[in-house]
Amino acid sequence: MMSRVDTDRFLADLHALREIGRFKTGVHRPTYTPEDMESRRWLCDRLAECGLTPTLDGIGNVIGRHPGAGPHLLVGSHIESQNEAGWLDGALGVVAGVALARAGLPVDVVAFADEEGHYGGFIGSRSFIGALDEAEIDTLANRTHGKPLRQALTEAGLAGKPRFKGDPSRYRGFLEMHIEQGTQLEAAGLGIGVVTGIVAIRQYRIIIDGMQDHAGGTTMAERRDAGLAAVRLLAAIDAEFPRVCGPRSTWTTGRITLEPGAPSIIPGRAEVLFQLRDVDPTIIARMEAALAALIQEHNRRDRCPARLEPISLSTPAPCDAGFQEALAAEAEALSPGCWQRMPSGAGHDAQWVARVMPVAMLFVPSIGGISHHWAEDTKDADLALGVRVLAGAAARILAG
C-alpha cells in the first residue's frame, strides 16, 4: 500500500493555504470567520481531488473519508489560527493528511474546528468524539468579542447541519503532525520529535488573604501583607519543586495580582495564576502533593492564609507505544540519529482523540521556537522530512 509522498506538492498545498487570510508572513484565520470558512472549503476541494469524500459538519469540522476498505488511519489537526499568527500551527497536520491521501494511503483526513479556543477550545475534536453536547454549545461565546457560538455557526452557514461523530472502530488510530512550538529540536540540531504524550496542564489560582493597610502607618510587625506572603510561598515552590519534578516537568506563574496595587498600600489580597505540566501522572501527583504540602506549611506559619482553587485540570494523553515505535523506526531510517522522543508541552486535538483511539504525534522544529505569532516558521527541508516520516510510519502501522 506504500507510495511515495510528493513533498513538492505537499509544500505547494501548504503555501496555497497560507494565502487564505494571509497576514504578513503568517495568517489571520480565527474560527468561523470568512477566511476560516474559505480554508475549510479549500480543504474539501483538496480532499475530493484525492478521492476522499469530504464533509463539512455542523461544528465546522471537515472530514474526508477514504472510499476503500479498512484498516484506516485518521490523520489531521486544526485549520483555523490564533489572531495574526503562524501559517503552520494546525495547518501543517491537516495538509500532511492530504499528502498521505495523495500518496494513496488509506487515511481519513480531518480538520477539527476551534482547537485555538476562540469560542471554547477543542470543540471540534470534542464534538468528533462525542464529548460536546448541544447544551454546552448554547453557553459558549467568543472570548474576544463575546459573539455567541450559535450566532457564529449561523453566520458561517453551519447551523442545522448534523455533527459528524467519529467511529473509533473504523480506525487503527490518529496521527497528528505539528510544529514543536519550542526550541528543543532546534537546539539539539534534530529534525524529528516522536511525541511520547501530551502533558497534563493543571491550572490553579492561589489566593492569599491579608489586611489592606497604609504603608506608612503600619509597622512591619503589625502587617498582614498578602503580597509578601505570596512572594514567600512562590519562593518556597521555587526551592522545593526541583526536588519532586520529573525531567521535563514545567511550572509557571503567569500573573501576580496584588490588591489594591498602589505604591503606598499594603496589599490586602494576592492572586497568583500558577500551573504545572507533565506527561506522567505519577509525577503530576507528586508535584500536586508537594504544592498542597507547601501551602499547608505556609498556613501553619504565615499570618496570611493561602488557598488553592483549581481552574482547569487536564489529564495526560500518552501516545501509543506501537505508533511511537513506527515513527521512531521511520525517522531512524530516513534521518539516522537526527530524531528524539519528547513530550508535547502544549495541548493538541490528539489529547481528546486519545480518549477513543490510539494516537501519535510527530513534531518538526520551530525556527527560534516562535509560535502564536505571524513570524512562526519551519525550514522546507524539515517540513518535507516530517511528512515523509509520517507517511512511512502510517504505512508501517497499517501493515502491522
Add this chain to the structure above:
Amino acid sequence: MMSRVDTDRFLADLHALREIGRFKTGVHRPTYTPEDMESRRWLCDRLAECGLTPTLDGIGNVIGRHPGAGPHLLVGSHIESQNEAGWLDGALGVVAGVALARAGLPVDVVAFADEEGHYGGFIGSRSFIGALDEAEIDTLANRTHGKPLRQALTEAGLAGKPRFKGDPSRYRGFLEMHIEQGTQLEAAGLGIGVVTGIVAIRQYRIIIDGMQDHAGGTTMAERRDAGLAAVRLLAAIDAEFPRVCGPRSTWTTGRITLEPGAPSIIPGRAEVLFQLRDVDPTIIARMEAALAALIQEHNRRDRCPARLEPISLSTPAPCDAGFQEALAAEAEALSPGCWQRMPSGAGHDAQWVARVMPVAMLFVPSIGGISHHWAEDTKDADLALGVRVLAGAAARILAG
C-alpha cells in the same frame, strides 16, 4: 499669654466643618471643588471671628494672620479631603489652629491646598515656602479626571489672585496636629503621639527583563522567567532587610506586574513598585545600600537582570527637639504616662514647612487605624486632650 482652650467649641467647629461635603460619616471635599471652596470660605469666617485677618490666596491657601506683635507660631494643616474620606484628616489640624486662636494665643492659622494630591500633592505648603513656580503649575492636572490645575483655579475663582509666601522670620515655627492614621497609639492605649519626624519615602520601580516564552514548550533549564526572578529578588529583600533596618523602618511592595500576564506564558518582563520609609537618614542610607547590593548580587547569578529606577525620593523631616520637649512636657502634665514619641510614617505639610522653619507634630489615635476612608474617626476625649496639649505646648514655646 496662656488661656484655656474651649474644647466644646473646638469640637463644635470640627462638626460644623464636617457638614460641608458630608459623605456618610466622612466628607468628600476634593481640592478646588465647590465643597472644598465652601470649607475655605467657612474657615475665613471663623478666623475673622477670632480676630485674625484671613486671606484666600491664588493657590487656595487660607492664612489667618494674628494682628499683634510677635513672637508668633504658625498652626494648621490642610482642609480638602481624599475622595469619600474621613472628616479629621487635615481638618483636625486646621480647626486646632482656630481653637488656639480663639484661646488668645498669638498664632497664624493656615489651611494648605491639596496636601492630598488631587493635582500634585503639597502644592499649598510648597507655594507657601516658595517651592512651587508658575511653570510647574502650568504642567499640573487632576490625577483622576485630568482637568488642568490652571482651569481648576479659574473655576474656583482663584486665578489672578496673588500667592502668599510665608515669612519664616515671623514665626518661632509650625505646629501641625493630625490623626495618627495607624494603630500604634490605640494598641498601646495612649492618647498622644509626639512626632519625632516625618519619614523619608523612597519610591522605586524594580524592572526585571526576561524572555517571554510558551509555558508548555520551554523547559525550566531554558527559561528566563522575569516573574520568578522578581520573586527571588523580593524574597532576598525580605530575608535581608530585617538585618539592616531600624526599629520603625517599613518597606512595601505595592504592585507586581508580570507581562504579558497570561496563565500559559512565561513572563518576559516584571515590574515591581517598591518603597522604603524611615525617619533616620543613616538608616535610609543603610537600607538603600542593602537594596543596591541585593540587586547587584541578583544580577551576578540570575539570568534575568534587574534594575532600579527611582520614582520619588523624599528626605526625612525631623521635628524640632525643643518643640518635641514642649509637647512632651505638656502631654505628661495633662495625661501622665499616656503618650509616646513616634515617627510619622505618612507625609504631611509639615515636611515642606520644615525646610524654612522649625516644625512639630502631635498625633491623636485613629480608631482601628482607619484612614483615607469615610469611616475614619477619633474619640472626642482624644480630640479634646490633643488640642489642650497643643495649646499648652504652644504657650510653652512662645514663652521660651
